[in-house]
Amino acid sequence: MRVSNVYTSDITVDNASKAQLEESIRLREQRLAANIDTLIGEVHPKAIAARATGRVKGAAVNSDGSVRADTAALVGGLVLSAAAIVALGIVRSQRKY
Numbered sequence: 001m002r003v004s005n006v007y008t009s010d011i012t013v014d015n016a017s018k019a020q021l022e023e024s025i026r027l028r029e030q031r032l033a034a035n036i037d038t039l040i041g042e043v044h045p046k047a048i049a050a051r052a053t054g055r056v057k058g059a060a061v062n063s064d065g066s067v068r069a070d071t072a073a074l075v076g077g078l079v080l081s082a083a084a085i086v087a088l089g090i091v092r093s094q095r096k097y
Contacts, residue, residue: 060071
């Protein structure tokens with residue numbers, strides 16, 4: 001007698017043998033364990049940090065390792081804007097009314 005997988009075959013729970021049901025449960029447990037392992041790997045802090053680092057590197061560096069000009073210009077503009085805001089705040093705080 002052939003043992004068939006109840007989960008993927010045309011055999012239903014109503015007409016499955018005990019061995020077929022046990023095999024189906026075993027296969028479902030294996031799939032569930034694999035899914036849990038995958039989920040744990042995806043939500044692990046090191047995995048999240050690695051993905052974030054990859055995204056940042058991808059946004060700032062070309063595939064040949066050179067810095068992307070548009071990203072460098074954006075970062076430079078943000079730094080200059082922040083410096084201007086700080087300088088303006090210092091100048092305004094030193095002004096006497």
